[in-house]
Amino acid sequence: MDNDNSDKELKYIVVCGGDGCSSFGGRVIRDQIENAIKDNGYEEQIEIKDSICNSLCFQGPIVKTGPKNRTYKDVTQDDIPTIINKTLED
Numbered sequence: 001m002d003n004d005n006s007d008k009e010l011k012y013i014v015v016c017g018g019d020g021c022s023s024f025g026g027r028v029i030r031d032q033i034e035n036a037i038k039d040n041g042y043e044e045q046i047e048i049k050d051s052i053c054n055s056l057c058f059q060g061p062i063v064k065t066g067p068k069n070r071t072y073k074d075v076t077q078d079d080i081p082t083i084i085n086k087t088l089e090d
Ligand code: FES
Pocket: 016, 017, 018, 019, 020, 021, 022, 052, 053, 054, 055, 056, 057, 058, 060, 062
């Protein structure tokens, strides 16, 4: 029997909260992503989380998204719409 569980996969954006990424503006990026999610009414679709260091510190801020496990490096404010839209599409 086919178990057609149509529960949507949880989409999430994880911002590295380690010291390296934070020194490159990771916390500001996190706030900007959170605000963009709220401003666009995507709170029900995308969860924002924090992670510990991903060992990619010199390429930070690091942002990862799921469920497709994408990794974005050197994230700037200009990247945020793309990251959110891609996460919604995944
Ligand atoms: S602090 Fe973000 S990858 Fe190390």
